[in-house]
Each structure stands twice: as C-alpha cells, then as structure tokens.
Amino acid sequence: MTEKNKIKCGYVTLAGRPNVGKSTLLNHIMKQKVSIVTHKPQTTRDRILAIYNDADTQIVFLDTPGIHRPVGALGHHMNDAAHNAILEADLCLWIIDAACKHREVDAGLTPAEMAIADRLKQTKIKTVVAINKVDLIKPKKRLLPIMQAVVALGFVETVVPIAALNGDATDTLMAEIITRLPQNPRLFPQDMLSDKADRFFVSELVREVILNVTHREVPYKTAVVIDSYKQMRRQCEIFASIHVETNGQKGIIIGKGGEMLGQIRETARAEAEEMLGCPVTLKLHVNVSPDWSTNPAGLKKMGYE
Ligand SMILES: Nc1nc2c(ncn2[C@@H]2O[C@H](COP(=O)(O)OP(=O)(O)OP(=O)(O)O)[C@@H](O)[C@H]2O)c(=O)[nH]1
Ligand SMILES: [Mg+2]
Structure with missing residues (x-):
C-alpha cells in the first residue's frame, strides 16, 4: 500500500x-x-x-x-x-x-x-x-x-x-x-510516534517522579526544564533543572541530606534508560523561580507556550 x-x-x-x-x-x-x-x-x-x-x-x-x-x-x-x-x-x-x-x-x-x-x-x-x-x-x-x-x-x-x-x-x-x-492518506510517516523529541519525554518522566513523591502544593508548583541533552553513541547525558516557586518547596525536593533528590534522580534515570534503550547519566539541579506558574513569562521559561 x-x-x-x-x-x-x-x-x-x-x-x-x-x-x-x-x-x-x-x-x-x-x-x-x-x-x-x-x-x-x-x-x-x-x-x-x-x-x-x-x-x-x-x-x-x-x-x-x-x-x-x-x-x-x-x-x-x-x-x-x-x-x-x-x-x-x-x-x-x-x-x-x-x-x-x-x-x-x-x-x-x-x-x-x-x-x-x-x-x-x-x-x-x-x-x-x-x-x-x-x-x-x-x-x-x-x-x-x-x-x-x-x-x-x-x-x-x-x-x-x-x-x-x-x-x-x-x-x-x-x-x-x-x-x-x-x-x-496517512498524515504522518508510519514510524513517527510523536511531534515531540526525546528530551521532552525525559523532562516529563522527571516531573512524573516528583508528582508521585511530593504532596500538597509542591506537584503543582514544579516544572522541569532540560538544560542540556547529549545523545552519544552508546549513552545519553542529560542535565535538567527542577523549578519550584519557594525555598520551602526547594527544601522538600532536595530532602534531608539530598536524599529525596537522589531518589528522584535514580527513579527517573532508570525510567529514562528504559525509554531510550541506553545508559543514561542524569544530573538534576533545583532552582527557585518565584511565581513562575502565575505569569506568562514564567510559563514561557518552563516551555509552556
Ligand atoms: N481503577 C482504575 N484506575 C484507573 C483507570 N484508568 C486510570 N486510572 C487511574 O487514574 C489515575 C489518573 O490517571 P491519568 O491517566 O493520569 O488521568 P488523566 O485523565 O490523564 O489525568 P490528568 O492528566 O490529570 O488530566 C491514575 O492513578 C490511574 O492509574 C481504570 O480503568 N481503573
Ligand atoms: Mg493526563
């Protein structure tokens, strides 16, 4: 056909x-x-x-x-x-x-x-x-x-x-x-899955983990932005920023002695490896971006347009 x-x-x-x-x-x-x-x-x-x-x-x-x-x-x-x-x-x-x-x-x-x-x-x-x-x-x-x-x-x-x-x-x-x-006729090539690149799906995986392990307002005030995404021959190196609105939210995401952030990174990294089919190095950084969810400039910074 x-x-x-x-x-x-x-x-x-x-x-x-x-x-x-x-x-x-x-x-x-x-x-x-x-x-x-x-x-x-x-x-x-x-x-x-x-x-x-x-x-x-x-x-x-x-x-x-x-x-x-x-x-x-x-x-x-x-x-x-x-x-x-x-x-x-x-x-x-x-x-x-x-x-x-x-x-x-x-x-x-x-x-x-x-x-x-x-x-x-x-x-x-x-x-x-x-x-x-x-x-x-x-x-x-x-x-x-x-x-x-x-x-x-x-x-x-x-x-x-x-x-x-x-x-x-x-x-x-x-x-x-x-x-x-x-x-x-088919509107898209038969081997195309989405209009978004892998880096978008990785940012979503990180956000999914955060939604699963945090409570109250934190899930709704968190955004994940991929700062750098390097796909090499046999592995992938990804740097991502987790944006929250307050220092309190940042403390929750990092956790005591960085334990929570470590757990988020490990779970998201394992999921990213499964999705991408190669070893993944994932580095996460937590950033306070006050009021990002309440104004258009903040949304744009997080990739919501
Ligand atoms: N018991 C049961 N739970 C379901 C079923 N379908 C979805 N869920 C659960 O419902 C919850 C919400 O599922 P999602 O697929 O995220 O729902 P959604 O409509 O995409 O939600 P938003 O993206 O927030 O609008 C998850 O905990 C799912 O596991 C079902 O058929 N039976
Ligand atoms: Mg949904």
Missing part, C-alpha cells in the same frame, strides 16, 4: 475532567508510555500528540490536560491547550470517570461534566464517550444512570464503558472510533 492510499485516518482528542484516565488510556492504546500518569489530578499540562498506526488505520491522538477551574497562568494555559485540541479533532473522545467522588450515589453527570458537555455540544465535533474505571463500580448496573445521562445529551454518537487500567473493552472503543474516522 502506498502512502497516497486513503485509509481510516484522523485526529482524535482525548478530553475530560482531570484524573479520569485519559493518559492511561492513551498509553494502553499505544502499548508504551507516551503521556505521564499519576494518581494526582492535573498531571498532563500540555497537548501530547501520539500517532497510532496499523495496516489500514492512522489515528493522531491528542492527549490533553483535564478541564478544571483554572488558577493562575498555568491553569489557564492547561484549559486552553485542552479546548484548542478539541477544536483540532475529527472526533472527540470524552472520558468520564465512573468512580468520580463528586458524583452523588446512583446519579448521572456531575455539574462539572455537564459544563464539558455544553462546551462539546457547541463545537459540533463528533463525540464518543468512554466511561472509564468501571472496574471500581459494583454492581455494574450502577453505570446505567451515567450512561442514560450521556445518551440524554443528544449529541453523543456512542458510549462505551471501559477500564483503561487493564484494557477492558478498549478494543470495542477503538472499533467505535475507527469506524467514525474520515478517509485520508
């Missing part, structure tokens, strides 16, 4: 509230980690592009930050990234957390989910809903009010209950997506 042949091919944006499992689903479909995942909301901060290929399909997935009530420049940047990615889509995959703690017992959609529904309806973009984390719902009939509420919205093409964590029903979901894609 030549690259000019038309196949099922288009942009699919994963959108929804924070922490619903968008990035988990993307990683499951891609069979590798392209987007970091933690148990904390607001993990994804930017649009992440990942290209799924098989013999007769190409799906350009856009993972997005969870849509939330924004605080400061970073929050607005994240919501804008999500809304802009939705407008790029041939199909929007709206993911709902079946086990969302804000849902009243046996109720339909939460007010925050209804706000997303209103927005999606206005865009007139084809929308498929995945109700995720159904492994946490027992008995399964408790999904019915959510499914009925989604159908009652009137604009959703179909709704599929899934569990992204273990891959339950993700094949069914993929089939529902693919049948609704337009016919196009």
Whole structure:
C-alpha cells in the first residue's frame, strides 16, 4: 500500500475532567508510555500528540490536560491547550470517570461534566464517550444512570464503558472510533510516534517522579526544564533543572541530606534508560523561580507556550 492510499485516518482528542484516565488510556492504546500518569489530578499540562498506526488505520491522538477551574497562568494555559485540541479533532473522545467522588450515589453527570458537555455540544465535533474505571463500580448496573445521562445529551454518537487500567473493552472503543474516522492518506510517516523529541519525554518522566513523591502544593508548583541533552553513541547525558516557586518547596525536593533528590534522580534515570534503550547519566539541579506558574513569562521559561 502506498502512502497516497486513503485509509481510516484522523485526529482524535482525548478530553475530560482531570484524573479520569485519559493518559492511561492513551498509553494502553499505544502499548508504551507516551503521556505521564499519576494518581494526582492535573498531571498532563500540555497537548501530547501520539500517532497510532496499523495496516489500514492512522489515528493522531491528542492527549490533553483535564478541564478544571483554572488558577493562575498555568491553569489557564492547561484549559486552553485542552479546548484548542478539541477544536483540532475529527472526533472527540470524552472520558468520564465512573468512580468520580463528586458524583452523588446512583446519579448521572456531575455539574462539572455537564459544563464539558455544553462546551462539546457547541463545537459540533463528533463525540464518543468512554466511561472509564468501571472496574471500581459494583454492581455494574450502577453505570446505567451515567450512561442514560450521556445518551440524554443528544449529541453523543456512542458510549462505551471501559477500564483503561487493564484494557477492558478498549478494543470495542477503538472499533467505535475507527469506524467514525474520515478517509485520508496517512498524515504522518508510519514510524513517527510523536511531534515531540526525546528530551521532552525525559523532562516529563522527571516531573512524573516528583508528582508521585511530593504532596500538597509542591506537584503543582514544579516544572522541569532540560538544560542540556547529549545523545552519544552508546549513552545519553542529560542535565535538567527542577523549578519550584519557594525555598520551602526547594527544601522538600532536595530532602534531608539530598536524599529525596537522589531518589528522584535514580527513579527517573532508570525510567529514562528504559525509554531510550541506553545508559543514561542524569544530573538534576533545583532552582527557585518565584511565581513562575502565575505569569506568562514564567510559563514561557518552563516551555509552556
Ligand atoms: N481503577 C482504575 N484506575 C484507573 C483507570 N484508568 C486510570 N486510572 C487511574 O487514574 C489515575 C489518573 O490517571 P491519568 O491517566 O493520569 O488521568 P488523566 O485523565 O490523564 O489525568 P490528568 O492528566 O490529570 O488530566 C491514575 O492513578 C490511574 O492509574 C481504570 O480503568 N481503573
Ligand atoms: Mg493526563
């Protein structure tokens, strides 16, 4: 088949509230980690592009930050990234957390989910809903009010209950997506995974480790910037700065006698080695950049544009 042949091919944006499992689903479909995942909301901060290929399909997935009530420049940047990615889509995959703690017992959609529904309806973009984390719902009939509420919205093409964590029903979901894609020649080369370079993914791995080991405001005030990235023949040498907003946050990241920073470096280095497939030297430096998350110049410095 030549690259000019038309196949099922288009942009699919994963959108929804924070922490619903968008990035988990993307990683499951891609069979590798392209987007970091933690148990904390607001993990994804930017649009992440990942290209799924098989013999007769190409799906350009856009993972997005969870849509939330924004605080400061970073929050607005994240919501804008999500809304802009939705407008790029041939199909929007709206993911709902079946086990969302804000849902009243046996109720339909939460007010925050209804706000997303209103927005999606206005865009007139084809929308498929995945109700995720159904492994946490027992008995399964408790999904019915959510499914009925989604159908009652009137604009959703179909709704599929899934569990992204273990891959339950993700094949069914993929089939529902693919049948609704337009016919196009492949938009990207078949061996291309993303539009971002390895250095971006390494910075995300470091941030993922920090999100996993820190608490309260620290995860939300941390950014990671790669200062130097040297890919040599058999190894990779990476210098990265961890930016926080206060000296207190810096102390937490470094830890007693540098123990925490050492743990962050070791975990991130091991993950980077697995991703890059070569030995990695990782040097981390912690920097205080006051108020970086609250102003546009600060965001730009951290690579959020
Ligand atoms: N039990 C269960 N947990 C899940 C499932 N899918 C995702 N999770 C968990 O939900 C949490 C959030 O997952 P993410 O993939 O980071 O969610 P997200 O929607 O990308 O979150 P943001 O990037 O913050 O918007 C993680 O702890 C996942 O392990 C699932 O099917 N079942
Ligand atoms: Mg995410």
